[in-house]
Amino acid sequence: MIKEELIQLNEKFENEIKGAQDAKQLNEIKVKIFGKMGALTILSKSMRDVSAEERPTIGALINHVRNNLEEKISQKEDAFKQEELMKKLDNEKVDITEPSKGFEVGALHPISRVIDKLTDICVEMGFSVVEGPEVETDYYNFEAMNIPKNHPSRDMQDTFFITENTLLRSQTSAVQAREMEKRKPPFKIVCPGKTYRNESDSTHSPIFHQLEGLVVDEKISMADLKAMLTTLMKRLYGDDTTIRFRPSFFPFTEPSIEVDVSCPNCHGKGCSTCKGTGMLELLGAGIVNPKVLEMSGIDSKKYSGFAFGFGLDRVAMILNGITNIRNFYKNDVRFLKQMR
Amino acid sequence: MKVTYNWLKELTGVNASPEEIAKKLTSAGMEVEEIVYQNEHLHDVVVGKILKIEKHPQADRLVVCQVDIGKEIVQIITAATNVFEGAIVPVSLPGADLVNGIKIQKAKMRGVESCGMFCSGEELGIDENYFAGAGVNGILILPSDMKIGQPIEDALMLNDVVFDVGITPNRADCMSVIGIAREVCALYGVKLKKLNLSYDIDVYAKDTVRDYINVKVETENCYRYMASAITDVKIEKSPLWMRARLNAIGIKPINTLVDITNYVLVEIGQPLHAFDQKLIGNNQIIVRQAQKGEVIDALNHNTYSLDENVMVIADDKKPMVIAGVIGGIDSCINPDTKTCVLEAAVFDLKSIRVTSRKLGVRTDSSARYEKGVNVANAEIGMARALHLVSLLKCGKVARGIIDIASRKNESRKIVGSIDKINEILGVEIPKQDMVRILNSLGIETALLGNKLNCIVPPFREDIENDNDLAEEIIRLYGYDVYDKINYKLFENSKITEGCHHPRLLLERKFRNALVEHGFYENISYTLVSPDLVQKLNLKDERVNLVKIANPISEDISCLRSSIAHSLLLNLNYNLSVGNKDLKLFECGKIFISQKVENSDLPLEKDMIGMVVLSNNFDFFNLKGIVENLLNKTSVNYRIERSKEPYLHPGISADIMVSDFKIGSFGKIHPVVAQNYDLPENVYYAELDSGYLANLPEKKYNVQNISKFPIVERDLAVVVDEQVKVGDMLDVIKSACGKLYYEASLFDIYRNENLGNNKKSLAFNIKLSDMNKTLTDEEVAQVIKKVLKAFTYKFGAVLR
Known part of the structure; x- marks a missing residue:
């Protein structure tokens, strides 16, 4: 008798719990079951009337029903809480397309980004980054580079002079002799920096930037130069970059070459950047002239070296699609902003 | 250097196309920068003969001509007045596209058909110097013996191709x-054709060259001086072939003798000079340095004052020629010249270069001399000139040539090492190819084991060692060998340790931090106008600007002595183009003209400067940024009121390390702001990044932290305006003693109610003990102590 009642009660309240609309209703149901006058409380009291042999079974059944209903209520409560949380989160929703606040960053200059990138690559290859003065002596800028006074090769560069013997360096090559005097081979150096030429027109700025590299060791060859520059250019412009040598002349290298690099814009097919040739003239390089080594106290019988140099303004222009060199030095924020 | 295709063909016998030759020259390092086809605008222009001229029925000023152009007779209408029946004229036919842009078509002129146009010299791109009649105002009347119907480019020898070749120094x-x-x-692996250097000597005359001229060389800047005499000179127009060559490369034909000197200059690279013998005083040529005060009227109609640095060719009284540079007008060849003295000389290249620069005169002659003419060249040049004199029959060559040489230039023997050459090139070039290439360049080379025995001709003074030989070999062997090799990075080299430059590394930290603060990096011209001294109101050593001796213009004639100048200019520029809310910075050098020990060079300092013009930005925002940067270094600094003349004296600070200023920051002085056309709320800071980069790396000394919680108290007091917050924070620290953890100012409040010249300061004080949780009582005691010290030292009153 009591057993059937228990089963009915269990079923009835399971349904009620399931149908509860909110936490309040659920609470009312809870009272109806477990309250002082609750259905289960009353039934539990009627245990007194149950025979001794039936008591353990009924007792277990009551416990079972209690646990079951308590669990159902608890589950329902959790569901209500979850629902409430979801509603709260939904209400807090923002328009994610509104602009960000309070954190406006600036930007590095395109030329210094190129310097950072190139010097990082070179340091990984074992080069040390060095610097030299921008106001340089005639000796280091020219004479130690095998460009004697009144020599025709001086015509290759229009130079700003300060006095008869001091000038604004016309090439970062000026650091070569300074470093060779200081160091013992083997060594590898690169020098980024400002250089100056007495010329100014739409494609020339009197101030521009170069990066000079010098390697001195035993048995350094043009093949080493090829391997090194290929690595450098691949890292700079991408893995499919190729380079090509052409004969040239610099007083401080012999043999001297110009290095063409496959156009990173069209990958050699020909476009407006490379004027349809597929290649860009980018570097000057060569095997260090033994005279230059000797002048700086390096035994040219034992050691040889290669040197390379290139204009960083041009590298930055090609890398970033910049067409006017003058923009680099105007420092217009509208220009710089695009490098964020 | 301009050369023509036909000229090269004559000397080499190579028949390849102009384009192919140009390509090969370029690949071997002789870059052909331009190819000009002389006949580009001469197609469809032929020699014609005017058979008949009749009046135009409809127009008074026009005539109708019947013209024989060889294969047919055409009708042409012209307004030209210098044409006549029987005249030979250039006729441009339909399809012609003349140099002045005129395109010829069949057309009706006042109802009568015209099948072309007669051409003037100008319309063919030539002048009177090139061809008689080409300069007249009207149609070019050609010689009567010209072949009718012949293309004009052939008739006038305008059929050459001109290469402009870039020659390296x-x-x-x-x-x-x-x-x-x-x-x-x-x-092309062929032999150079032998130049014709033979000439006829006037064997019948009893006079020799010494009867016409004596030469003395009194300066060591003249390495060789050759002179010959030419009698019975005929000064007239050169033959067309010679004029054509000179005209093609842009040299104006003048007369036989002058044209011969120019022809040899271009062909052999040997400058020559021709004197009128009777104008040489006392038949005496003296090669000497000029005396100060001597003057010369030059062929370019300028008068030059000379001095000891200038070499001259003089007679017994006066300079006649500025040696190697330009001739004088008083002794030059003229229509009345009967006897000519011809000079072929070799001078010191530096001497010519200095003179040419100093006088500002550059000629075809000086351009050769200052690059270096070899001593052996003079005799080839002289012989070639005398050959041309004979060929053109423009004079008789007197017996003998005077030749005074202080230097010889003979072939040199050098020994090249095949191993070394391959080591330099890093690729293996077959020995036989090396020998073949060097021989083809005129360097007589024999293989002896692993050595190259070379005889270097005088004209290759640049070849001295294995590196030079390696270059000659590889440029002709072809640099494309390197396209195929796959060499590993530093395959045979020792490992070297790569290392960043410490200052560039520090600057990179600064730059990245500033970018995160919203700054844009600038790179400005380090060359500035000297007015920065006045604009920035500079007073110290920074007034000593480094000045350029040969500036492009005044506004970029000095090196900057302050980065502030660059950044304030950039700020102004950005404002002028409508940019707002500006934060800019720059890393770069400043230059101060002062004697640096053991150096001829001025002082260079590496600085980082930053400038801000933005609402809601004040001195303390700037201070925060500066502190943030300094905190990246190990510098131990203090700040003082700034003495920078361009900063606001009350809103600026200098950053000091003992007595040495390593930077400053603050508001720009209102007068300076005005100098740069800027509003007043501009803030500027700079740091000596060179100094900071030399400090040892920042070290961190980490203290143990307490297990017990931090206790916080706020304390607000009223003090006089003059009391410094920094001093009060110091007092809190010492009053709290061991229990001090942190203290900060979190509010400043000013109000009339506080009283005149008063401010209320609110501090947050954090206390902590290593061994226990602090009780309220202990905390109260410490705060009491702080307050007491505040009252005693600053007259502070609790709020």
């Missing part, structure tokens, strides 16, 4: 047609 020998011809021969 090491190849003075290629400043000549023969030099470039040698390269062409090497590229």
Whole structure:
């Protein structure tokens, strides 16, 4: 008798719990079951009337029903809480397309980004980054580079002079002799920096930037130069970059070459950047002239070296699609902003 | 250097197309920068004969001509007045596209058909110097013996192709047609044609060259001086073939003798000079340095004052020629010249270069001399000139040539090492190819084991060692060998340790931090106008600007002595183009003209400067940024009121390390702001990044932290305006003693109610003990102590 009642009660309240609309209703149901006058409380009291042999079974059944209903209520409560949380989160929703606040960053200059990138690559290859003065002596800028006074090769560069013997360096090559005097081979150096030429027109700025590299060791060859520059250019412009040598002349290298690099814009097919040739003239390089080594106290019988140099303004222009060199030095924020 | 295709063909016998020759020359390092086809605008222009001229029925000023153009007779209408029946004239036919842009079509002129146009010299791109009649105002009347119907480019020898070749400074020998011809021969593996250097000597005359001229060389800047005499000179127009060559490369034909000197200059690279013998005083040529005060009227109609640095060719009284540079007007060849003295000399290249620069005169002659003419060249040049005199029959060559030489230039023997050459090139070039290439360049080479025995001709003064030989070999062997090799990075080299530059590394930290603070990096011209001294109101050593001796213009004539100048200019520029809310910075050098020990060079300092013009930005925002940067270094600094003349005296600070200023920051002085056309709320800071980069790296000394919680108290007091917050924070620290953890100011409040010249300061004080949780009582005691010290030291009153 009591057993059937228990089963009915269990079923009835399971349904009620399931149908509860909110936490309040659920609470009312809870009272109806477990309250002082609750259905289960009353039934539990009627245990007194149950025979001794039936008591353990009924007792277990009551416990079972209690646990079951308590669990159902608890589950329902959790569901209500979850629902409430979801509603709260939904209400807090923002328009994610509104602009960000309070954190406006600036930007590095395109030329210094190129310097950072190139010097990082070179340091990984074992080069040390060095610097030299921008106001340089005639000796280091020219004479130690095998460009004697009144020599025709001086015509290759229009130079700003300060006095008869001091000038604004016309090439970062000026650091070569300074470093060779200081160091013992083997060594590898690169020098980024400002250089100056007495010329100014739409494609020339009197101030521009170069990066000079010098390697001195035993048995350094043009093949080493090829391997090194290929690595450098691949890292700079991408893995499919190729380079090509052409004969040239610099007083401080012999043999001297110009290095063409496959156009990173069209990958050699020909476009407006490379004027349809597929290649860009980018570097000057060569095997260090033994005279230059000797002048700086390096035994040219034992050691040889290669040197390379290139204009960083041009590298930055090609890398970033910049067409006017003058923009680099105007420092217009509208220009710089695009490098964020 | 301009050379023509036909000229090269004559010296080499190479028949390849102009385009192919140009390509090969370029690949061997003789870059052909331009190819000009002389006949580009001469097609469809032929020699014609005017058979008949009739009046135009509808127009008074026009005539109708019947013209024989060889294969047919055409009708042409012209307004020209210098034409006549029987005249031979250039006729441009339909399809012609003349140099002045005129395109010829069949047309009706006042109802009568015209099948072309007669051409003036100008319309063919030539002038009177090139061809008689080309300069007249009207149609070019051609000689009557010209073949009717012949293309005009052939008739007037305007059918050559001109190459403009870039010659590098090491190849003075290629400043000549023969030099470039040698390269062409090497590229095609053929032998240079022998130049005709033979000439007739006037054997019947009893006078020799010494009867006409004596030569003395009194300066060591003249290495060789050759002179010959030519009698019975005929000064007239040169033959068309010679004029054509000179005209093609842009040299104006003048007369036989002058044209011969120019022809030899271009062909052999040997400058020559022709004197009128009777104008040489006392028949005496003296090669000497000029005396100060001597003057000369030059062929370019300028008068030059000379001095000891200038070498001259003089007679017994006066300078006649500025040696190697330009001739004088008083002794030059003229229509009345009967006897000519011809000079072929070699001078010191530096001497010529200095003179040419100093006087501002550059001529075809000086251009060769200052690159270096070799001593052996003079005799080839002289012989070639005398050959041309004989050929043109423009004079008789007197017996004998005077030749005074202080230097010889003979072939040199050098020994090249095949191993070393391959080591330099890093690729293996077959021995036989090395020998073949060097021989083709005129360097007589024999193989002896692993050595190259070379005889270097005088004209290749640039070849001295294995590196030079390696270059000659590889440029002709072809640099494309490197396209195929796959060499590993530093395959045979020792490992070297790569290392960043410490200052660039520190600057990179600064730059990245500033970018995160919203700053844009600038790179400005370090060259500035000297007015920065006045604009920035500078007073110290920074007024000593480093000045350029040869500036482009005043506004970029000095090196900056302050980065502030650059950044304030950039700020102004950005405002002018409508940019707002500006934060800019720059890393770069400043330059101060002062004696640096053991150096001729001025002082260079590496600085980082930053400038801000933005609402809601004040001195303390700037201070925060500066502190943030300094905190990246190990510098131990203090700040003082700034003495920078361009900063606001009350809103600025200098950053000091003992007595040395390493930076400053603050508001720009209102007068300076005005100097740069800027509003007043501009803030500027700079740091000596060179100094900071030299400090040891920042070290961190980490203290143990307490297990017990931090206790916080706020304390607000009223003090006089003059009391410094920094001093009060110091007092809190010492009053709290061991229990001090942190203290900060979190509010400043000013109000009339506080009283005149008063401010209320609110501090947050954090206390902590290593061994226990602090009780309220202990905390109260410490705060009491702080307050007491505040009252005692600053007259503070609790709020």
